Amino acid sequence: MSQARALDHSRWTASLSAQTDFSGWRDAARRLATNEIAPDDIVWSAGESEDLFAADTPLPDVAPGVTLNVPREFIDRAEAVICHSDPTRFALLYRILFRLRTEPNLLKIASDPDVMKLYEMEKSVRRDIHKMRAFVRFVEVGEGKDKRYAAWFEPDHFIVERNAPFFVRRFTGMAWAILTPKGTAEWDGENLTIGPPASKADAPAADATEDLWRTYFTNIFNPARLKVKAMQAEMPKKYWKNLPEAALIPDLIKGADRAARDMIERMPTMPAPHHAKVQEKYWSAKETPTDAEAPAHSLDEARRQAEGCRRCPLWRDATQTVFGEGPQDARIVFVGEQPGDQEDIAGKPFVGPAGKVFDGVLDEAGVDRRITYVTNAVKHFKFEPRGKRRIHSKPNAGEVQACRWWVEQELGFIKPDLAVALGATAALSLLGKAIPVTKMRGEVVTRDDGLRVFITIHPSFILRIRERADAEAERERFVADMVAVRKLMVG
Ligand code: URA
Numbered sequence: 001m002s003q004a005r006a007l008d009h010s011r012w013t014a015s016l017s018a019q020t021d022f023s024g025w026r027d028a029a030r031r032l033a034t035n036e037i038a039p040d041d042i043v044w045s046a047g048e049s050e051d052l053f054a055a056d057t058p059l060p061d062v063a064p065g066v067t068l069n070v071p072r073e074f075i076d077r078a079e080a081v082i083c084h085s086d087p088t089r090f091a092l093l094y095r096i097l098f099r100l101r102t103e104p105n106l107l108k109i110a111s112d113p114d115v116m117k118l119y120e121m122e123k124s125v126r127r128d129i130h131k132m133r134a135f136v137r138f139v140e141v142g143e144g145k146d147k148r149y150a151a152w153f154e155p156d157h158f159i160v161e162r163n164a165p166f167f168v169r170r171f172t173g174m175a176w177a178i179l180t181p182k183g184t185a186e187w188d189g190e191n192l193t194i195g196p197p198a199s200k201a202d203a204p205a206a207d208a209t210e211d212l213w214r215t216y217f218t219n220i221f222n223p224a225r226l227k228v229k230a231m232q233a234e235m236p237k238k239y240w241k242n243l244p245e246a247a248l249i250p251d252l253i254k255g256a257d258r259a260a261r262d263m264i265e266r267m268p269t270m271p272a273p274h275h276a277k278v279q280e281k282y283w284s285a286k287e288t289p290t291d292a293e294a295p296a297h298s299l300d301e302a303r304r305q306a307e308g309c310r311r312c313p314l315w316r317d318a319t320q321t322v323f324g325e326g327p328q329d330a331r332i333v334f335v336g337e338q339p340g341d342q343e344d345i346a347g348k349p350f351v352g353p354a355g356k357v358f359d360g361v362l363d364e365a366g367v368d369r370r371i372t373y374v375t376n377a378v379k380h381f382k383f384e385p386r387g388k389r390r391i392h393s394k395p396n397a398g399e400v401q402a403c404r405w406w407v408e409q410e411l412g413f414i415k416p417d418l419a420v421a422l423g424a425t426a427a428l429s430l431l432g433k434a435i436p437v438t439k440m441r442g443e444v445v446t447r448d449d450g451l452r453v454f455i456t457i458h459p460s461f462i463l464r465i466r467e468r469a470d471a472e473a474e475r476e477r478f479v480a481d482m483v484a485v486r487k488l489m490v491g
Contacts, residue, residue: 012037014059016046016090019158019182022082029094034063039098044090073107074100077122083158084121085182092117126304128157130347133166133320135239136178139203149176152203154238158182161194168192170319179203299328299413302406306379311402314380314395319344324375324410332367332489333416334358335407335426336376337458341390344381349374354460358422361459361475365482367489373414377429378403400429411451418444418488419451423458442481444488454488456481 014028025044032042037060078093096114099106109115138149149171160178164185167178177186179198186193296302303323309315322339325348334350342352350358362369377400383390395403407429411419421427424437430453431445440455447453462478465471 011041011043012059013043013045014090016044019046019085020083020161021046022079025078025082025090025093028059029097030062030068031059032094033068033098033101034066035060036063039091039095042091042094044087044094046087046090068097068101069104070097070100071104071107077107077118080125080162081118081121083125083128083162085157086121089121092121125157125159128155129159129163131155131239132159132163133347136167138171138174138176147175149174150203151176151178152198152200153178153180155180155182160185164192164194166319295409295412299410302409302413306406309379309403309406311405312380312399314378314382314399317383318380320347321379322347322349322376322381323379323406324373325349326369326373326375327371328373328414330371330373330414331417332485333373333375333411333414333419334422335419335430336374336422337425338376338378338392338395339381340392340460341381341383344390349376353463354458357459357462357475357478361478361482364479365486367482367486373410373416375407375410377407377425379406395425397428397434400425404429404432417452418454418485420454420456420485422456423461426458427453427455442484452488454481454485456485 012032014025014032016024016028018024074096078097081089081093092114096106096118099114106112107115107118110119132153132155136151136153138151140147141150142148160180160183164178164187167176167185168187171187173189175188177184179200179202181197181199184195184198186195296305306321306323309321315321318339322343324333326333336350336354339349340352340354343349343355349355359369362372378395381390382393382395382399384393385391419430421430421437424434427435427437430451431447435445435455437455437457441457443455445453445455457474457478459478462471462474465474
């Protein structure tokens, strides 16, 4: 008789100390699974929602001599899924863990209902985390030494604790609190405290900081890339009520045509007001230090793995990984150097000043950016802090080499007809050796694997030219390059 059969309990109760008590879940799951206690025989509860009828009977000890081999991938996903608000998540995770004992390849069966549910929940949590990063807006409270910042946010899931280290890194030097109905995070400049749920009445009302956000949003708004539907998907209406800048959206959309005409001249010189809040150093470790040792099975998986990339030290100071963006069936892949300050904050490539030049030039050349894939040779922002600003610093050959792991996977999944190297760093990444870009500009180099690589300049080169006429001439040459690219795409 196995140890499990010897345990005479028709129903076990596993009580977790909090909604996101992952170590509690893991401990309970190990005790239960090693004793072969079936998923249907367990009631899971968390925090205050304890089952009153639950016996105080302690869970069995881990069965001696029984080992559980749990794939790292499952742990990573489970750590995210535990933040979901669906109360059935604990049971789902246990069911999968229980099945993994005899079905080690279970996670690869994407059509399995449990696996589907796991992926769906994980995606929803990650999306919620992303939304919180994008839409938390602080207002100023107190004065002088007591000056603090507070924000009210309404997440779908229990993500406050998981997301708090991001805000610590981003706003290290301010004292702040993020209040949500699913818990609070408070940072006093040295210590992070995770607290109980708050109500909106606890959050302070608007202040001058909201004007900063409005100005920032007006500055980063890019009418040349206006896609109302996509924008609304990114910034769902439910978040609008807590966003000071949302009031601007209708006017910005209306003025898009006019704004597009003079945007390129206007954008590059405008400092983003949020820089006042961005810290000089981001020290703390990321919350998901999972680097992949084997290539991914899909572009989405590569993107997810790259979030935890530790292949070079640049992840430490950057806000986040900026992976490529665009359709997987794109026929053309543009490769830039590395994300800049605005890309680092937005998590998207080429959205800052160089991106504006790039968009304008593509537009003039008749290349629709939306059907292309845009990425960078290096996925983390490398910078030197100067005062409160972060000044771009060129990635070195080792950093480019480390990041080829991701670039080559992107190319492998997309299989484009043509890759465009925007500048020397991109050319180094794509060709594996340094080449003289100004000399070879406009040439197509075919790699050993058959991929054709078009060589051209980086759009920021145009931004650095002081003489207006020279900059204009250089821009025209860049437009001509993009026309050539368009023709290569069709041909
Ligand atoms: N420069 C780049 O090379 N890439 C970006 O994403 C932004 C600026």
